[in-house]
Amino acid sequence: MALLFEKKEYLSRLERAKDRMEKAGLQALVVVDPANIYYLTGYDALSYYVVQAVIVALNEPEPIWVGRKMDINNAKFTAWLSPPNVLGWPEDMVQSRVKHPMTFIAEVIRQRGLGNKVIGLEMDADYFNPRSYEELKRNLPEARFEDARLLVSWLRAVKSPAELALMRKAGKIMEKVMQTAIDETEAGVRECDVAAAIMQAQIKGTKDYGGDYTSFPPLIMPGKKGSAPHLAWTDDRFEKETAISFELAACVKRYHSPMSRTVFLGKNPPQKMKETAEVTVAGLNAMLDFIRPGVSCEEVDQVWKRQVGGKVEKDSRTGYAMGIGYPPDWGEHTACFRAGDRTVLQPGMTYHVITGVWMDEGGFEVSEALEVTDKGCATFASFPRKLFTKG
């Protein structure tokens, strides 16, 4: 199988990782976040439910992938690593009560002469649990461990042209996905049937390319349940004269393009909802107009606050860096549009700008995924920003 990116792109990612490691005083780094593993090596498989890690060492020309033995073949199909750097722990370590794969990974670290070095760990990565952490420490008593959380995640902030091309593809799928959601939502229809249509549209993609599973299932927030922003869909039927918010995404090769919109099932939404929608969309538009290289994340958030002027309340962040995602999240956990975040925007950075207002009687939500361009920003999808009405 051909590599997704040119080998020199992977090598440049590796060089940047090593550069950061050197500055942080690390001789080695144990990467467990599947998005970071994918970024550095290309390895992409549904194997993150068992222990796997990539070891990056300053003195090794390639990262070393270590996972379940049966998953070695996944690496052959997706990663740029040469066979000596793809190693599998034995099958009897799978969810064993007595054996643990981290003992194997520790042994690999020792064999490469890194057992007594300063080793960075992704302390707040998903799929890295305290037992793995303790096993690693116990089996490498001479190593010194440092918290290297987000070291690789921050490298992902500025996307390459090849990465942006994938996110634009996801944006094109996203347009179809949101249109499907709006078309299928009617009073009397079950939430699950709309969810089914959304997921079909996500994966079917376009004639030219299909979609991948998103790292977060479709969020459908109908009527009063809109006040509970992370409930899964149910068999309930949509009701007339209620608003339904959709927080969705499309994904191509693990690169996401999310989008939120709200539809009201009736010709005449309540005045308050219309006003909320108007103010929120104006706030989002003001942020999109403002975003450009050189401004900071907190300045973008301030634009929202100034524009809405207390007319709608939202205490959560108004955006976050995103791109590659594995369950349960497509966010990069790095820069956010909120007070105190002084990250300066650069061309190629990608964000999900999300302005949502959840009220007790239902919510209104609208969002866009975008790239920072040389002079401003461009959304990955093109879809009207308004309160949709049906009926």
Next chain:
Amino acid sequence: MALLFEKKEYLSRLERAKDRMEKAGLQALVVVDPANIYYLTGYDALSYYVVQAVIVALNEPEPIWVGRKMDINNAKFTAWLSPPNVLGWPEDMVQSRVKHPMTFIAEVIRQRGLGNKVIGLEMDADYFNPRSYEELKRNLPEARFEDARLLVSWLRAVKSPAELALMRKAGKIMEKVMQTAIDETEAGVRECDVAAAIMQAQIKGTKDYGGDYTSFPPLIMPGKKGSAPHLAWTDDRFEKETAISFELAACVKRYHSPMSRTVFLGKNPPQKMKETAEVTVAGLNAMLDFIRPGVSCEEVDQVWKRQVGGKVEKDSRTGYAMGIGYPPDWGEHTACFRAGDRTVLQPGMTYHVITGVWMDEGGFEVSEALEVTDKGCATFASFPRKLFTKG
């Protein structure tokens, strides 16, 4: 929203948890595994991408849910807990570089008088990372922490009649899902289009009830890629004269019923594939005939080994306990059908019996989800066990 199970069922689960805690010498338990949170409290939402926990204390009549403030409403809709036992950490702790939600959770533990007690932790739970662990330790210096991994997961092993009813519903959806997979798979069709149809069938469910998102996306293993068992689907088109294995599931209210089958795109599969299929199906059938209360997990695995008699090679386990699942897994990480596992089967236990053989030129896989009954076992779905052929 009505509770999914009767309150007395939740209370009985809590009692059993406290009983185990007492035997393990624990005064409190911090539950982070979303499946265990759901089992004890009913709380079900897509909020596990941020820090959340349920505190169970011997001297508290209810568990205490602590999560992101905006997710409190999810608890109101799904959990049986009274409002004083549903607490939210403030929004500025979300993926912050300086603040951490575990400081808030530690404070709740202290306020309930548990700050100097023996506290169990789910050391190998997903969504419990080393940073959360360190923050908890640092903020509760007088507590003594013990590894309580799988304490709640083991309680889930024997399902109640109400739980089994949900798994049977999932089994009914599963029949439709597998039929869809086989119907849609043709030479020249893109893998993603079959994945789209599968996911639509999973969620659309039946006329009477819909399906939920599965904790693992559909696994489609075509031809040579069958040797790499956890690759995601691509835009590749299926080819004539190849075998495609499907490892799928259906889910109702987080309760899963998985199933695997293999289809060959041609009238005459190679002799070796036919033989492999025959031996594997016979091995699976022998296990199903054998499974009954009183036998042990390793005895079930031995039946497989005896039946296939070295004719096919499989070094991975032949089954595992399953039920409630959140990404990335529907397995319970407890009992497995493999050498050394002496767990004794009881009525109401539920397993995924999976017999798959991955060869370099492609795989053959067949599996069933089942409940142990009073005298034997019953599969949740009814679907022919054979190598399907098309063409």
